[in-house]
Amino acid sequence: MVFFGQMRSSDTHPFSPARQTLSRELVFVSGKGGVGKTAISQAIALGLSRRGRRVLWVCFEDPARPAGELRRISPTLSHFNCDAGQAFEEYAAMKIGLAPLTRVFLQNKLMRYLAKAAPGIHELVLLGKVWHERANYDQVIVDMPSTGYGLAMFQSAENFRNLFKSGPLARDSEQMLATFGDAAQTGLLIVALPEEMPLQESLELQEFLLKLFPANPSAFLLNRRFPRVTTDAEEAASPPDSWSTPYAASLDDYARKRSILESFNLRAWTDRGLAFAEVPYLPPANGKTFDALVVELADRLEKVLP
Amino acid sequence: MSPQPAVGQIDAILARRAILVTCGTGGVGKTTLSAAIAMRAALAGRKAVVVTIDPAKRLATSLGLDELGDHATDLTPLLRKALAKARQQQGPSSGLPPTLTGSLHAIIPDTRRTFETFIRELAPTESLAERVMGNPIFQIFAKEFSGANEYMALERLYALHRSGEYDCIILDTPPSRDTLAFLDAPKLLVQFFEDRLIRWLVLPANKLVSTGMRKALGILERLTGAGFMTNLFDFASALFEVRARFADNLKAIMRLLESPEVGFIMVTTPSSIGAAGSESEVRHFLETLGKHGLHFDGVAVNRTLGYLEADQNAGRYPEARAVIAGLQEKERLALTGVPVCARLPELARDVHSVEDLFHVCLAFAETLPHPASGIAAHG
Numbered sequence: 001m002v003f004f005g006q007m008r009s010s011d012t013h014p015f016s017p018a019r020q021t022l023s024r025e026l027v028f029v030s031g032k033g034g035v036g037k038t039a040i041s042q043a044i045a046l047g048l049s050r051r052g053r054r055v056l057w058v059c060f061e062d063p064a065r066p067a068g069e070l071r072r073i074s075p076t077l078s079h080f081n082c083d084a085g086q087a088f089e090e091y092a093a094m095k096i097g098l099a100p101l102t103r104v105f106l107q108n109k110l111m112r113y114l115a116k117a118a119p120g121i122h123e124l125v126l127l128g129k130v131w132h133e134r135a136n137y138d139q140v141i142v143d144m145p146s147t148g149y150g151l152a153m154f155q156s157a158e159n160f161r162n163l164f165k166s167g168p169l170a171r172d173s174e175q176m177l178a179t180f181g182d183a184a185q186t187g188l189l190i191v192a193l194p195e196e197m198p199l200q201e202s203l204e205l206q207e208f209l210l211k212l213f214p215a216n217p218s219a220f221l222l223n224r225r226f227p228r229v230t231t232d233a234e235e236a237a238s239p240p241d242s243w244s245t246p247y248a249a250s251l252d253d254y255a256r257k258r259s260i261l262e263s264f265n266l267r268a269w270t271d272r273g274l275a276f277a278e279v280p281y282l283p284p285a286n287g288k289t290f291d292a293l294v295v296e297l298a299d300r301l302e303k304v305l306p
Numbered sequence: 307m308s309p310q311p312a313v314g315q316i317d318a319i320l321a322r323r324a325i326l327v328t329c330g331t332g333g334v335g336k337t338t339l340s341a342a343i344a345m346r347a348a349l350a351g352r353k354a355v356v357v358t359i360d361p362a363k364r365l366a367t368s369l370g371l372d373e374l375g376d377h378a379t380d381l382t383p384l385l386r387k388a389l390a391k392a393r394q395q396q397g398p399s400s401g402l403p404p405t406l407t408g409s410l411h412a413i414i415p416d417t418r419r420t421f422e423t424f425i426r427e428l429a430p431t432e433s434l435a436e437r438v439m440g441n442p443i444f445q446i447f448a449k450e451f452s453g454a455n456e457y458m459a460l461e462r463l464y465a466l467h468r469s470g471e472y473d474c475i476i477l478d479t480p481p482s483r484d485t486l487a488f489l490d491a492p493k494l495l496v497q498f499f500e501d502r503l504i505r506w507l508v509l510p511a512n513k514l515v516s517t518g519m520r521k522a523l524g525i526l527e528r529l530t531g532a533g534f535m536t537n538l539f540d541f542a543s544a545l546f547e548v549r550a551r552f553a554d555n556l557k558a559i560m561r562l563l564e565s566p567e568v569g570f571i572m573v574t575t576p577s578s579i580g581a582a583g584s585e586s587e588v589r590h591f592l593e594t595l596g597k598h599g600l601h602f603d604g605v606a607v608n609r610t611l612g613y614l615e616a617d618q619n620a621g622r623y624p625e626a627r628a629v630i631a632g633l634q635e636k637e638r639l640a641l642t643g644v645p646v647c648a649r650l651p652e653l654a655r656d657v658h659s660v661e662d663l664f665h666v667c668l669a670f671a672e673t674l675p676h677p678a679s680g681i682a683a684h685g
Contacts, residue, residue, distance in 0.1 A: 033332020033481055034578050096525055108522035110506050120446065146332045146481070159446050167531035196656045197364060198333070227625040240655035246662050247669070248654040251614040255626035257654035283632030284577070 015304050018277035021187035021219035022048070023306035026134045026142070026179070030205060031191035032198045033146030036223045039290070040191050040279070041143040042079075043297035047305045049077035050298070053138040058082050060126050060145060080133070084122045087129035088115050095168055120156030124173065127157055131176045151205065154180070154212055181213035188218040194225055194262040199269060220269065220276035221304070227281070230259040240264050277304040316648045316670050319603045320347050323569040325467065325475045325562075326603065329591070330573035332481035335608040338368050338657050338666060339573055339650060340478035341412065345667040347474040348385060348408035355411040357466065358478035359459040365412060365478075370659035376419055378411040378471075384660035385410050392664060411472070413462075420458045421448045428548040428555070438548075443534075443541040455480045456489075464559045486594040507542035560598075569603035570595055571647065576610060576637035588644055604647025612637055613651045 013019075021027065022044060029041040038059065045057035058080045061067065067083035089106055096102045105111055115121055134140045145153065157173050157180075164170040180186045188209055192202040206218045240261050248254035269276055279300050282293065319326070326343060330336045337358050344356035355378060358365045366374040369381065386406045393402050422439060429435035438444050456479065463477050506519055527535045562568065572591045588605060595602050611634050648670055657663050 034334065034575075095529060101521070101525060104518055104521050105525045108518060110519065111522050111526065114526075163442060163446065163537075164530045164534050166533070167529055169529050170531065197367075200367075227623065227629065229623045229626055241658065243655060245665050246653040246655050246657060247651060247665065248614065251627065251630055252622050254611075254614050254652075254654055255623045255630065259626070261655050281629050283629050284636040 014275040015277040017217075017219040017275050018189065018221050018304050019306045021189050022304065024183075024187035025138070025185055026130070026140050027187040027189060028142045028144050028180075029189050029191060030144040030209075031146070032201045032205075035191045035193050035198055037146070037191050038143050039294055039297055040221065040223055040301075041141050042294045043301050044189075044305070045077060045139075045141040046073075046294060047298040047301050048139055048141070049074060051305070052076060056080055056133060056137040056140045058130055058133070058140060058142045060084075060143070078137075082126055082129050084126050085115075087125040088121070091125055091128055120152075120159050123153040123156035124160055127153055127176060127180075128172065131179060151208055154209070158212060177212075181216050183216040186213075186216060188213070188216060189221055190218045191221050191223050193223055194265050196265050196268075199265055203268065203272075220274055222266075222269075222276050222278040224281040225278050226258050226262055227255075228259050228263070229255055230263070232263075235260045235263045279304075316343060316346060316606075317350065319569060319571075319647060320350065320352070320474065322566075323603070324473060324567040325463065325477065325569070327463075327477045327479060327563075327568065327570045328573050328606070329479050329486055329570060330481065331578060334481075334573050334575045334578050335650075336481065336573045337365050337478050338663070339606055339608050339648075340476045341365060341368065342650070342663055342666040342670065343648075344412075344474065344476040345385060345410055345663060346670055347476070348382070348406070348410035349389070349403060349667070351403075351407040352474040353409050353472045354474040354476065355413060355466065355472045356476045356478060357413045357415065357459070357462060359417070359455055359480045360414060360478070365414060368657045369412070369663065374412050374414045376413065376416040378413050381410040381412055381660055382406065382408075385664070388661040388664040391661065392668075413466075415458065415462045417455050417458045418448055420462050424458070424461055425548070428551050429544075430547065434544055434547060438541070438544040441537055441541045441544065443537050447541075460559050460563070461555075464555075464562055467562060486591060489594065489598055489600075505546070507539055508546045564599045566601060569601050571603050572605045573608060574605060575608050576640045577633065604645050606648040606650070607641060607644070607646055608650045609652040610637055610641075610649050611652050 027044070029037050029044065031037050042057055045055045049055040053076060055077050056079075057073075057077065059065075060082050061084065062081050065071075065081040067081065068086040069079075069081045071079050073079055092106055093099070093102045096105055130140060130142055157177050160173040161170055161177060164173075180188075190202045190205055190209075192198040202220065206220075209216075209218050238260060240257070243257065248257050279297065282296055282300070320343070328336055328340045328343070337360060340358060341356045344354040347354035356365070366372065369384075371379065389402060389406055393400060393404070396402065425438050426432075426435045429438065459477060459479060463475065466472060466475055506523075523535075572588065574587070592602055611630060614630065614634070650666060650669055653666070657666060
């Protein structure tokens with residue numbers, strides 16, 4: 001296995017790879033489900049827009065918002081709820097050209113079914129839409145679906161390139177993949193929590209992405225780092241596997257064990273010399289709105305943003 | 307929230323169901339929880355199996371095993387050992403059964419293999435099966451179709467149930483953003499097999515009566531290139547021959563899911579409950595189940611912190627305490643009005659052996675079985 005994302009020779013700050021990644025015009029924020037991708041990607045978009053850049057924050061088919069909605073959050077920040085059905089229609093119109101022909105095609109029952117159910121079309125048009133939108137903004141920040149499905153999205157573009165040996169679809173897939181694989185244009189950010197499975201999956205995700213995009217290594221961001229209340233020595237003296245039960249006896253015991261466990265888990269990254277940026281565990285926003293949490297998160301991300 | 311369905315505790319639920327399906331979004335610890343439920347059934351004397359649809363094979367890690375696979379792995383000897391050890395530590399008053407009368411197995415289906423077995427069973431001839439599987443569209447379909455994993459999970463469940471080898475099956479469904487997305491997969495497949503649609507792809511072009519259809523296919527060919535269209539027609543005509551049997555199979559699966567032998571559990575954690583709140587998530591789950599005529603058995607809440615009490619000598623870790631107190635408050639708010647059937651406390655470390663899982667399995671009880679030992683106690 002080859003691992004990238006290590007510190008670059010001239011710039012040794014552990015946040016550097018993440019900062020560099022977030023300076024690209026198109027940024028994909030991926031990771032396992034539940035690691036906080038939505039809040040993190042929105043906070044990144046907010047933070048970048050505060051620097052005066054025109055930023056588009058993209059989610060794929062968020063059921064909580066109208067399909068295809070484009071909403072202005074601030075003069076420099078917009079949110080787009082990208083919808084595959086809409087993107088497919090736009091794409092077909094663009095490719096077919098003539099309006100009557102496009103109508104025949106889009107209104108055809110079989111085509112409508114194929115567009116909905118054919119494996120990969122859905123993913124392909126969502127990515128295609130994002131790829132086009134990047135021309136309209138300084139930066140586009142994409143909240144990717146959780147690992148499995150997110151991988152499938154990139155994979156589908158690759159599949160189409162292979163499945164259609166010729167024709168416009170094959171050409172477009174090819175060009176899209178070229179953009180995503182170019183480290184000058186696209187940033188791949190992997191978010192993880194200091195837990196065993198998410199860290200493990202982040203490495204698998206990195207490996208998968210590296211196979212697809214060999215010239216564009218991913219950067220890492222650790223979310224929800226619990227306050228560290230133990231020292232190296234304490235952690236070495238009482239590794240998690242020496243505890244007789246997987247449960248904690250009290251609140252303080254939990255705080256101590258969790259602190260040890262996180263350092264222990266993070267060895268998955270640190271042993272490989274991976275550089276990563278991190279955000280502390282913010283106490284949950286009880287009674288606060290999600291947007292308020294995002295503002296707080298954006299403040300904490302200041303040091304990571306380019 | 308509209309009238310709450312009454313839900314029992316996990317043991318009562320297990321007693322009345324032959325199959326439990328656990329649903330939930332990613333990262334809620336659904337796989338570990340499902341395995342712990344199966345273990346609880348085994349302790350109650352059942353022949354239990356946990357089927358987990360996870361290409362990453364996390365369950366093996368949680369059980370400390372090198373590998374789990376398509377064939378059932380027998381975990382009974384390891385469970386017997388964990389039980390004996392716990393009885394030794396806790397004494398005869400522990401309430402644990404003296405011997406293990408049930409059994410525990412685990413299966414991680416190989417989706418691709420299940421799909422191929424399924425096609426072979428459906429296809430009237432071996433050569434037709436080979437034709438379908440050799441088709442590049444099928445190969446991508448089997449791997450990438452967002453419903454393939456989900457559909458194959460149901461297919462495998464049905465086959466296991468018919469085999470009669472187990473009297474308790476816990477199906478850990480693939481994680482998805484929508485807790486019940488896997489129920490849509492069969493619907494999409496059924497549409498695909500629908501006569502009206504597939505017939506158009508099977509008919510030779512000169513027989514196409516509708517000019518609209520001829521035009522649309524022509525445009526599709528222009529967009530995708532000729533090679534793809536040949537493959538698509540070939541794939542469609544092969545599927546056309548198996549469609550009736552497929553539809554029958556699917557009907558049988560849906561009948562099984564609707565029967566009172568099968569219950570559905572939603573798995574969540576206090577921290578994964580989104581901005582919309584748990585009530586709306588549970589309501590959505592209930593509505594979807596209702597629409598499909600399926601039985602709801604409650605919400606299993608994983609990773610709860612409510613059990614942690616502040617120590618007497620308070621104030622050692624103010625920053626950590628603030629985070630935990632915030633999480634406990636969020637938990638309290640999030641679980642108000644939720645029909646909980648099981649509540650599992652947050653672990654201080656990950657589960658890495660059948661013995662660890664045994665601890666989790668015991669924690670299904672209302673309170674922790676035993677005060678957990680502090681950090682200083684080793685072994």
